[in-house]
Amino acid sequence: xxxxxxxxxxxxxxxxxxxxxxxxxxxxxxxxxxxxxxxxxxxxxxxxxxxxxxxxxxxxxxxxxxxxxxxxxxxxxxxxxxxxxxxxxxxxxxxxxxxxxxxxxxxxxxxxxxxxxxxxxxxxxxxxxxxxxxxxxxxxxxxxxxxxxxxxxxxxxxxxxxxxxxxxxxxxxxxxxxxxxxxxxxxxxxxxxxxxxxxxxxxxxxxxxxxxxxxxxxxxxxxxxxxxxxxxxxxxxx
Amino acid sequence: xxxxxxxxxxxxxxxxxxxxxxxxxxxxxxxxxxxxxxxxxxxxxxxxxxxxxxxxxxxxxxxxxxxxxxxxxxxxxxxxxxxxxxxxxxxxxxxxxxxxxxxxxxxxxxxxxxxxxxxxxxxxxxxxxxxxxxxxxxxxxxxxxxxxxxxxxxxxxxxxxxxxxxxxxxxxxxxxxxxxxxxxxxxxxxxxxxxxxxxxxx
Numbered sequence: 001x002x003x004x005x006x007x008x009x010x011x012x013x014x015x016x017x018x019x020x021x022x023x024x025x026x027x028x029x030x031x032x033x034x035x036x037x038x039x040x041x042x043x044x045x046x047x048x049x050x051x052x053x054x055x056x057x058x059x060x061x062x063x064x065x066x067x068x069x070x071x072x073x074x075x076x077x078x079x080x081x082x083x084x085x086x087x088x089x090x091x092x093x094x095x096x097x098x099x100x101x102x103x104x105x106x107x108x109x110x111x112x113x114x115x116x117x118x119x120x121x122x123x124x125x126x127x128x129x130x131x132x133x134x135x136x137x138x139x140x141x142x143x144x145x146x147x148x149x150x151x152x153x154x155x156x157x158x159x160x161x162x163x164x165x166x167x168x169x170x171x172x173x174x175x176x177x178x179x180x181x182x183x184x185x186x187x188x189x190x191x192x193x194x195x196x197x198x199x200x201x202x203x204x205x206x207x208x209x210x211x212x213x214x215x216x217x218x219x220x221x222x223x224x225x226x227x228x229x230x231x232x233x234x235x236x237x238x
Numbered sequence: 239x240x241x242x243x244x245x246x247x248x249x250x251x252x253x254x255x256x257x258x259x260x261x262x263x264x265x266x267x268x269x270x271x272x273x274x275x276x277x278x279x280x281x282x283x284x285x286x287x288x289x290x291x292x293x294x295x296x297x298x299x300x301x302x303x304x305x306x307x308x309x310x311x312x313x314x315x316x317x318x319x320x321x322x323x324x325x326x327x328x329x330x331x332x333x334x335x336x337x338x339x340x341x342x343x344x345x346x347x348x349x350x351x352x353x354x355x356x357x358x359x360x361x362x363x364x365x366x367x368x369x370x371x372x373x374x375x376x377x378x379x380x381x382x383x384x385x386x387x388x389x390x391x392x393x394x395x396x397x398x399x400x401x402x403x404x405x406x407x408x409x410x411x412x413x414x415x416x417x418x419x420x421x422x423x424x425x426x427x428x429x430x431x432x433x434x435x436x437x438x439x440x
Binding site: 025 | 245246249250253254255256257258259260261262263264265266267268269270271272273274275276277278279281282283286287322323324325326327328330343345346347348353356357358359360361363364365366367368369370372373374375376377378381382391392393394395396397398399400401
């Protein structure tokens with residue numbers, strides 16, 4: 001199999017955080033597909049619906065959905081593609097909570113392949129529930145009676161979290177100086193939510209990083225990243 | 239077919255079988271239904287897509303008060319037009335000007351304002367875009383055919399939280415006489431992510 005450009009970089013930098021792609025060198029031109037369909041294969045829509053309905057049923061949460069993707073083998077992560085990663089996390093989370101077993105999935109694959117999978121009557125309430133979800137959304141903001149720690153203009157630094165595989169602070173911002181650009185509302189904190197330790201809402205900040213502080217060879221004048229309060233520490237202004 | 243194509247087809251065939259097996263099991267356990275799959279597919283193929291965001295942008299071009307509300311609270315402003323919902327609960331609009339060009343990416347996964355633009359296109363989800371947009375946006379823009387003057391400041395927004403971003407592109411010159419509906423047709427998906435500009439009327 002021909003290796004994708006940059007695979008050497010992937011081995012070195014992505015073993016721990018394969019999803020943390022910002023700034024990774026070695027990738028080629030962006031693959032632009034003109035007039036592409038919404039779904040390229042029938043199974044992709046099935047996976048999206050399966051994710052929405054199983055998260056909606058409370059079997060796992062959106063941060064656990066992401067966690068299972070981030071735990072994938074780096075080559076599998078890249079090779080599986082977007083909906084392949086969704087299929088992986090759907091299966092991993094359903095198996096983890098005991099709704100599905102690896103054995104029954106294998107058995108059902110054989111049954112589907114030879115056309116003897118059982119047909120079950122549909123429950124219309126599930127479709128109605130998903131239509132309502134798409135229409136109304138599911139806000140991630142939470143009330144918080146604590147004032148934001150940082151104000152607009154505050155000099156901050158992205159925390160270095162080497163042991164945190166799934167944190168939502170990109171590696172390229174860790175240890176880097178920035179300035180608070182905007183104070184958002186308080187949101188569910190992914191790091192506690194994925195552990196099942198509660199939503200522990202925190203304020204989120206839009207932090208402006210000077211492009212030159214991120215990469216000497218970079219082209220962006222500024223990169224803005226949305227970061228939870230725990231991902232930031234104060235610093236002395238330069 | 240190249241080797242890469244063959245590998246991709248093989249992976250998709252395997253994923254298809256596995257997805258159908260899981261779908262069958264979830265239906266059996268009362269967690270999914272064929273109607274639910276159809277509802278989701280139909281929603282994103284027919285109802286929720288870039289046309290929603292395009293209506294918001296065109297309204298902002300013709301209605302200064304709406305533009306102000308959009309820049310203040312894009313979630314509420316889009317809702318005025320019946321646009322929004324799932325994965326558009328917390329939206330910020332960032333405005334392109336003669337001096338500033340905004341570009342949206344999600345380096346950690348592929349976060350995208352579904353309720354405004356539908357499901358993300360393949361290029362947005364590609365490792366190439368996710369890796370390069372933050373570091374070499376000017377080169378990425380060139381691949382999309384966008385050449386910005388040297389003086390224009392490029393601001394990249396990495397969607398790392400639950401906040402989603404909508405780029406408010408510049409209204410093309412020479413469109414003063416167009417109706418709002420005609421303007422909607424000029425607003426491309428790429429122009430609302432920042433990898434394109436609004437179309438110039440032919």
